[in-house]
Amino acid sequence: MRKLVAGKLHGIRVTEANLNYHGSITLDPDHCEAAGILPMEFVEIWNKNSGSRLSTYVILGERGSRCCILNGAAARTCQPGDQVIICNSVYLDERRITDLKPTVLTFDDDNHIRNRLTYSVELDERAKYTFSILDEEDRRQPIPLPVAGT
8 A cells, every 4th residue: 555645735825823723724625625635634734935844634614715724733834825735645555546536726825726637647558657737627638747957
């Protein structure tokens, strides 16, 4: 079994940091459902502003609020306005990697969903893995991947 990306909220902005709450991250249920993140699920959070990384569990906030609130000790790692990446994962037998199609949401500055992307791993004609990022609007159209040295 391998630990693999199951879904991601990429570039969502922190709306509040609440040191006095019991802990966790509070997220808009609409965002969680769209990315396949469950309430009480453990997620990893990577702060694009500070580089800090942490793990906590998800609680649901108000639907439609576009909230991203770090609670308890996690509140010390992020400030309102910071861009974070929130990622859940799944353990999967590597032979099933081509079945996994994680949803990745990207966000504008007000936490509206900008893009709905899908990660896709396939096997080529030589039985070697290929990786692509597909725009949900047109799943057949891959998004160009970064190239080393550019």
